[in-house]
């Protein structure tokens with residue numbers, strides 16, 4: 001961990017370089033993740049435009065300051081000692097969307113829910129599945145987010161990325177190597193900046209009716225009343241995670257403040273004061289139980305970052 005003086009010095013340099021930058025020193029990640037868990041980020045910056053983003057990346061690269069990029073923090077477990085170096089949040093300011101016939105070009109900071117509503121309002125079909133996924137477009141591209149009848153790979157044409165040195169490139173759908181909750185953007189050191197999505201014409205009322213049905217199903221099946229990071233595990237081939245966990249006897253199991261949801265066993269919920277260590281311990285217990293009962297290895301879907 002950088003000491004207090006070093007953190008203040010780095011923040012000072014950034015404030016000189018980018019006056020007006022939204023920047024917080026020792027930002028508790030529990031306030032920036034849907035799990036409400038996680039130690040402090042040394043520096044959390046939310047760039048308000050693309051040029052500030054480029055300069056931040058370049059600065060971190062040159063100064064060899066560790067960099068973590070986040071969106072809305074809805075698929076993240078941040079460990080209890082937090083994140084070292086610079087955390088860049090891609091959100092407000094990088095969330096512009098332009099609609100052109102059947103194509104939407106949107107910034108990675110746009111909330112997926114908003115993007116889904118925008119598409120429906122313009123009579124464009126293909127993003128109804130995304131109406132209840134609480135992340136950003138950037139996070140959805142990285143995770144190939146999906147639900148019900150669709151996933152990002154069905155609509156993405158190409159993605160513009162920023163490299164650590166601030167240069168940019170377009171990646172085509174083929175380059176992105178999408179598969180179940182996976183894309184080439186995972187762990188590749190590239191920041192997703194914007195995407196072009198190809199949608200098909202549809203009837204607004206019919207699309208919105210499907211979205212309302214998806215919302216109803218989600219509220220019925222998912223523990224939305226508790227903080228979580230969505231489904232914890234990827235779906236193993238030929239199985240469904242919830243039934244595996246239930247039949248392995250782990251539904252409702254608890255470690256500290258972390259609990260396997262009674263409503264949907266694929267979710268771990270924060271019942272109050274859960275720590276990342278509680279969640280990690282519970283994940284290991286679930287994996288061991290499922291392995292012992294079914295000889296199936298569950299791999300986490302959530303992204304686990306930071307120091308433990």
Ligand SMILES: Cc1cc2nc3c(=O)[nH]c(=O)nc-3n(C[C@H](O)[C@H](O)[C@H](O)COP(=O)(O)OP(=O)(O)OC[C@H]3O[C@@H](n4cnc5c(N)ncnc54)[C@H](O)[C@@H]3O)c2cc1C
Nearest residue numbers: 071072073074075135136138139140145146147191192230
């Ligand atoms: C209640 C609930 C329900 C959910 N339901 C679903 C669902 O139905 N389907 C589904 O797929 N997911 C679901 N999720 C998980 C989550 O919403 C998605 O994975 C979402 O796409 C994550 O987006 P985010 O902006 O929150 O990303 P974050 O959690 O902030 O980040 C996720 C990963 O992406 C990286 N990242 C984020 N933005 C960028 C960027 N611009 N450039 C490069 N890397 C980036 C991060 O480093 C991290 O590795 C759910 C979560 C919750 C809490």
